[in-house]
Amino acid sequence: MDPSAPLVSVQNVVRSFGGVKALDGLSLDVFRGEFFALLGPSGCGKTTLMRAIAGFEAPDGGRVLLDGVDLGDTPPHKRPVNMVFQSYALFPHMSVERNIAFGLEREGLPRAEVAARVDEMLTLVQLGDERRRRPDQLSGGQKQRVALARALAKRPRLLLLDEPLAALDRKLREETQFELKRVQRRLGATFMLVTHDQDEAMTMADRIAVMRAGRVEQLGAGADVYNRPANRWVAGFVGEINLFEAAATADCAAGASCAFQLDVGLTTTPLHCGEAVAKGQRVAVAARPEHIALSRAAPDQPGPVGAVSDLAFRGDATLARIELPSGFVVRALLPNASVGGARFARGDRVALSLAAGAATVLTS
Numbered sequence: 266m267d268p269s270a271p272l273v274s275v276q277n278v279v280r281s282f283g284g285v286k287a288l289d290g291l292s293l294d295v296f297r298g299e300f301f302a303l304l305g306p307s308g309c310g311k312t313t314l315m316r317a318i319a320g321f322e323a324p325d326g327g328r329v330l331l332d333g334v335d336l337g338d339t340p341p342h343k344r345p346v347n348m349v350f351q352s353y354a355l356f357p358h359m360s361v362e363r364n365i366a367f368g369l370e371r372e373g374l375p376r377a378e379v380a381a382r383v384d385e386m387l388t389l390v391q392l393g394d395e396r397r398r399r400p401d402q403l404s405g406g407q408k409q410r411v412a413l414a415r416a417l418a419k420r421p422r423l424l425l426l427d428e429p430l431a432a433l434d435r436k437l438r439e440e441t442q443f444e445l446k447r448v449q450r451r452l453g454a455t456f457m458l459v460t461h462d463q464d465e466a467m468t469m470a471d472r473i474a475v476m477r478a479g480r481v482e483q484l485g486a487g488a489d490v491y492n493r494p495a496n497r498w499v500a501g502f503v504g505e506i507n508l509f510e511a512a513a514t515a516d517c518a519a520g521a522s523c524a525f526q527l528d529v530g531l532t533t534t535p536l537h538c539g540e541a542v543a544k545g546q547r548v549a550v551a552a553r554p555e556h557i558a559l560s561r562a563a564p565d566q567p568g569p570v571g572a573v574s575d576l577a578f579r580g581d582a583t584l585a586r587i588e589l590p591s592g593f594v595v596r597a598l599l600p601n602a603s604v605g606g607a608r609f610a611r612g613d614r615v616a617l618s619l620a621a622g623a624a625t626v627l628t629s
Contacts, residue, residue, distance in 0.1 A: 278327035289479035302470035556623035
């Protein structure tokens with residue numbers, strides 16, 4: 266088998282429910298040893314895709330291949346794939362070790378091998394001291410690790426994670442994210458995560474497929490999706506964003522740089538254009554709040570000037586909302602350099618500027 270070939274290849278998969286396409290000709294590849302995330306809002310098709318890979322949903326069209334083999338006629342229990350559900354689905358009357366051993370015993374593995382794998386998994390998820398406890402005696406994070414150990418014990422070639430951290434509180438969820446990454450790296454396993462949580466996807470995944478209406482809007486590393494969104498929808502969905510309507514000041518070839526005149530009265534420094542644009546063409550310039558700089562406005566200050574309408578303290582930074590005379594609201598994220606917090610107050614008149622090269626030109 267070619268080591269550079271994808272482990273999973275989803276090819277033009279279609280799945281409809283009552284005339285609504287949950288998957289609309291979707292294609293993507295997942296590679297060996299990759300932590301891959303399907304990110305999108307509710308109803309975008311991400312869980313349907315995961316269930317199609319697991320064999321719980323039969324596509325109306327297209328193919329799902331694993332190591333080059335079409336899984337179309339392979340029932341779920343014969344696929345080298347395992348799944349961790351949002352509810353964990355642990356057996357309440359069984360101990361931790363019995364939960365982990367259950368699937369191995371059903372496969373008829375020798376008792377000694379089952380015991381060895383259970384010990385291996387308990388060490389991996391750091392639950393050796395809890396092996397005889399029942400699920401109702403465990404914390405949420407411990408239950409999640411038991412479910413993970415049970416799924417990994419069968420040594421699947423692909424592990425599917427269906428929003429496995431949704432029931433955890435914020436601090437525990439963050440700790441468990443890093444725990445899952447540690448396990449995945451140690452095993453060199455291939456994980457596919459379904460989530461609607463952008464921070465979770467960017468924290469855990471090597472690559473992210475951002476989905477909408479049964480299609481992939483953008484696929485790439487978290488930093489690329491965040492810093493270079495493919496279109497307005499992705500820009501608006503992933504993180505906080507300012508979308509400025511603008512016009513090109515000159516013709517600009519694909520891959521070149523060009524300045525843009527924003528409707529709010531600001532001319533940008535040259536920005537990279539992924540697609541060719543013509544002089545005067547209408548585009549959107551997307552800028553993250555951390556790339557908006559503020560300064561106190563002088564009485565005759567040129568360029569866009571607005572008033573601070575609101576401030577939200579966020580610990581290491583403060584989110585400022587600046588209302589321009591047109592009513593357009595700009596969001597700027599200001600680092601808190603001292604305990605005193607932000608250096609502006611509500612009502613302050615401020616001038617806005619855009620960090621050089623820190624915005625993205627969107628033509629769609």
